Amino acid sequence: MSSDGPVLGSVLAVNGSGLVVGLGRPPAGARPPSLGELVAVPGESTVPIGVIHALRHGRRADDHAVADVQLVGEVVTVAGEPRFRRGISVFPALDAPVVRAGPERAAVVYAPPTATSVRVGRLSNVPDVPAHLLVDPLLGKHFAVLGSTGSGKSWTVAGILQAILRACPAAHIVLLDPHGEYAPAFGARAEALDLANLELPYWLMNFEETAAILAPGRDGRAYAEQAILKDALLTARQMWAAGNGGLAGPVTVDTPVPYRLADLVKLIDEAMGALNKPEGAAPYRQLLARIESIRNDRRYAFLFQSLYLRDNMDGVLGRLLRFPVADRPVTVIDLSGVPSEIVDVIVSLLCRMLFEFGLWSERGRAVPLLLVCEEAHRYVPASSASGFEPSRRAIDRIAKEGRKYGIALGLVTQRPAELSPSALSQCGTVVALRMSNERDQAFVRNTLPEGSDWLLSALPALATGEAIVLGEGVTLPMRIRLEPLPPGAQPASHTPAFSEAWRHDGAALDFVRDTVRRWREQRR
Numbered sequence: 086m087s088s089d090g091p092v093l094g095s096v097l098a099v100n101g102s103g104l105v106v107g108l109g110r111p112p113a114g115a116r117p118p119s120l121g122e123l124v125a126v127p128g129e130s131t132v133p134i135g136v137i138h139a140l141r142h143g144r145r146a147d148d149h150a151v152a153d154v155q156l157v158g159e160v161v162t163v164a165g166e167p168r169f170r171r172g173i174s175v176f177p178a179l180d181a182p183v184v185r186a187g188p189e190r191a192a193v194v195y196a197p198p199t200a201t202s203v204r205v206g207r208l209s210n211v212p213d214v215p216a217h218l219l220v221d222p223l224l225g226k227h228f229a230v231l232g233s234t235g236s237g238k239s240w241t242v243a244g245i246l247q248a249i250l251r252a253c254p255a256a257h258i259v260l261l262d263p264h265g266e267y268a269p270a271f272g273a274r275a276e277a278l279d280l281a282n283l284e285l286p287y288w289l290m291n292f293e294e295t296a297a298i299l300a301p302g303r304d305g306r307a308y309a310e311q312a313i314l315k316d317a318l319l320t321a322r323q324m325w326a327a328g329n330g331g332l333a334g335p336v337t338v339d340t341p342v343p344y345r346l347a348d349l350v351k352l353i354d355e356a357m358g359a360l361n362k363p364e365g366a367a368p369y370r371q372l373l374a375r376i377e378s379i380r381n382d383r384r385y386a387f388l389f390q391s392l393y394l395r396d397n398m399d400g401v402l403g404r405l406l407r408f409p410v411a412d413r414p415v416t417v418i419d420l421s422g423v424p425s426e427i428v429d430v431i432v433s434l435l436c437r438m439l440f441e442f443g444l445w446s447e448r449g450r451a452v453p454l455l456l457v458c459e460e461a462h463r464y465v466p467a468s469s470a471s472g473f474e475p476s477r478r479a480i481d482r483i484a485k486e487g488r489k490y491g492i493a494l495g496l497v498t499q500r501p502a503e504l505s506p507s508a509l510s511q512c513g514t515v516v517a518l519r520m521s522n523e524r525d526q527a528f529v530r531n532t533l534p535e536g537s538d539w540l541l542s543a544l545p546a547l548a549t550g551e552a553i554v555l556g557e558g559v560t561l562p563m564r565i566r567l568e569p570l571p572p573g574a575q576p577a578s579h580t581p582a583f584s585e586a587w588r589h590d591g592a593a594l595d596f597v598r599d600t601v602r603r604w605r606e607q608r609r
Contacts, residue, residue, distance in 0.1 A: 089125060090185030093118050094152070096126065096177050104135060104154040106183045118152055121210050121543070121564055123186040123194065125160070126177040132160040133177050134169070134186065134194055138540070154183070157561045160193055169194045171561065188213055195560060203248035206567040209551060216554070216565040220249060223514050223558030224455055224493040227484060231501045231529060232518025237550040237567065239578040241516060242457065242497055243270040244567055246415065247574060250274065256414040257407045259439060260457040261432060265421040266577040267459075270570070276407065279419035283387045284401060287346070290434055291339040292318060293475045297430045298388075299375050309368040317352040324348055329396070343396050346389070350376060384424045402442060405435070406454060429473030432464045436479035443490035453491035456483060461496040462503040477505065484511040502528040514558030519547040540564065 091111075098105035106124075111117050118124075118137055126133045135154035142150055158171045177183075186194070191211045197204075202217040230245075232238040247270070250256055260267055268277040287295070292315055300310035319337070321344035326336045336342060350373060357369035379385050402408075405416055423431055439456055446452075458464060458480060465480040466472045483494045484507070496512060498504050502524045520526050521544075530541050540553050540562050547553070550569070555562035 089127070089187045089190055091115060092182045092184050093124060094149070094183050096179055096181045096183060097151070099176055099179065103138075103156055104177060104183070106152045106154055108150045108152055110149065118185065119210075121540075123191050123210070124152075124154055124183050125186045125190055126181050126183050128175060128177065128181070130161070131173075131175050132190075133173055133175070134158050134160060134190075158194070160190065167193045169196065169560065195563065201252055203245075203252050204568070205245055205248050206552075206565040209564045209566050212566070216563060217560075218245065218248070218514075218554070218558045219560070220252060224249075224453070225488055226513030226557045227488070227494045227496075227511055228514040228516065228556075228558060229461075229496040229498075229501075229509055229512040230516045230518070231498060231520065231525075232552075233520050233522065233525075234499050235549065236499075236518035236520070236547070237552075238497060238499060238518055239266055239459075239576040240550065240570055241518060241552060241567055242459070242495070243267065243574070243576050244570055245516070246457070247271070247570070248568075250414055254412075254414060255410045256455065257410070257452060258415045258455045258457065259405060259435070260415060260417045261420060261435065261459055261464075262417050263420045263428075263460045263463070264578070265419040268417045268419065268577075270574055270576040271415050271417065272573065274413055275415040275417045276404065276413045277417050277419065278405075280384070280387055280422040283418065284390065284404075285388055285431065285434060286343070286397070286401065287388045288322075288343045289341050289398065289401070289438065290430070291341075291437070291475075294430050294434055297473065297475070298379065298427055300372060301426070306368055306371070310372045313353060313356065313368060313372055317349050317356065318344070320352050321345065321348045325394075341398060343394050345394055346376065346380065384422075385427075402438065406439070406442065408452075429464060429476045432458075433473060433476035433479050436464075436476065436483060440479065440483050440487060440490070440492055443487070443492040446490070451491050453493065455493040455495065457495040457497065459497045461498045461508075462500045465496070465505045465508045467503055467505055471503075481505060481508050484508040501525045504528075512556070514554070514556035517541070517544060517553045517555075518551070519549070520544040 092109065094106045094108040096104050097107045108118060118140065120137055120140060122137045124135050124137060133156055135156045137152050138155045139153035140150060156173050158169055159173055160167050160169050188211060191208070191214050195208060195214050195216065197217040201220045203220060204215045204217050206216045208214045208216055230238055230242055246258060262268070265279070268275055295318060296311045296314055300307055300314050315338055322338065322340055322342050323336045325344045326332050326342050332342065353369055353373055357366050360366055380389050407414055407416055418435065420428055420431065436456065439454060443451060443454060464472060464476045466477065469477065480494070483492050487494055496504065496508060501509065515529070517529060520529065526541065526544055540555060543553065543564065550567050551564070552567060553562070553564050
């Protein structure tokens with residue numbers, strides 16, 4: 086291509102994945118080659134393309150500098166048009182000239198393919214070339230967004246999802262939002278759910294989730310309470326099913342059919358009355374007291390709010406998963422107000438329901454779903470001893486099996502070293518923002534394919550809003566600067582400006598009174 090830049094040097098050595106290039110002295114006024122720059126080796130039938138991933142001086146003082154080039158693919162001519170493809174069919178010869186890839190060549194290499202792709206930013210090294218994500222590989226093989234606090238993680242997630250929604254307005258996206266920051270980014274296009282309008286009937290929980298709320302703990306007393314609860318829960322579910330026409334299959338302790346709390350209390354009370362030894366009644370009384378306490382706790386109203394029992398599972402799932410979409414393709418679930426002792430249980434319930442909905446959907450009619458899990462290290466930690474095992478298991482199952490049933494997963498975290506390696510390894514695309522912690526960098530490096538070190542070495546030096554993207558969702562690994570989000574489409578994740586706020590005494594006692602009232606009313 087005539088737009089290619091000047092000759093940078095010639096090939097000194099060729100190996101299976103890269104080149105060693107001896108660099109000549111740049112012409113007067115020309116800029117020297119830089120790290121991450123795209124280069125080309127013009128040939129007769131193909132043009133191998135590479136990226137400079139290391140620069141060093143020669144071994145002797147009079148030697149020219151040397152560049153290590155990672156080969157990423159080649160440009161070929163198809164029907165008279167240049168096309169980029171991964172892999173190298175014809176390797177460069179020794180002493181072949183190496184040139185700086187010009188804007189037209191870069192545009193061919195990073196051009197969006199014929200499949201659906203969305204623009205999310207521009208290349209950092211070539212600002213004139215837009216950066217695209219491939220929607221189907223990105224979602225079909227899961228993705229992860231990793232970065233330190235303050236690196237632009239929330240903006241990146243919001244920007245990627247907004248780009249997808251512009252191309253796919255009838256999407257079905259569920260976003261678990263532990264800090265209540267994403268609803269403003271989607272505005273009227275999101276079904277924003279929090280404690281004020283979230284409805285998750287208690288009977289949707291399986292036994293493990295129910296026991297974690299009504300009979301928590303791992304000591305001997307908790308085991309006794311859980312055994313009592315399990316028997317009563319099974320009978321209560323069977324009672325409701327029998328009184329409502331029954332089910333085609335057997336009712337188990339985990340079958341998502343309604344049951345009355347009054348029946349559960351009555352069964353536990355009757356079992357306690359049948360005891361031969363009154364001293365054995367302690368776990369029964371403790372269980373009954375816990376049920377009564379939770380029923381009267383306003384923080385649990387979204388679980389126990391129904392005045393009368395009704396089988397509305399289809400309505401609950403339809404609202405959560407956006408069936409119909411009704412111009413709101415995103416469900417943002419604000420978990421910030423959920424009691425800390427049960428937030429893991431709620432995440433487990435939501436993730437499990439989403440997976441099982443895909444699992445039991447009729448083949449041919451199933452609609453793909455995307456679950457985006459913010460603060461993923463809290464719910465699917467590296468250690469099985471941390472967190473709530475059912476939530477870890479539910480997200481791990483989506484990571485490993487979800488693509489078979491059209492369930493996509495997006496993991497977002499600022500602590501990748503604390504995230505389950507098995508879950509992260511299932512993510513085909515990684516968007517890595519600035520990361521200064523060496524442990525996190527090493528963890529990310531170990532989960533990515535060979536040949537990525539040259540790109541990941543730049544992680545500590547990335548600017549805010551800049552990212553390295555590699556994997557199935559891009560044509561080839563690239564360093565990009567993400568598109569800035571316009572006002573009204575930004576997540577509420579701003580860090581307060583201390584220096585500005587502390588210059589003037591603008592807060593009065595009324596501010597404290599208002600905060601106390603909102604605190605007591607559990608209203609944000």
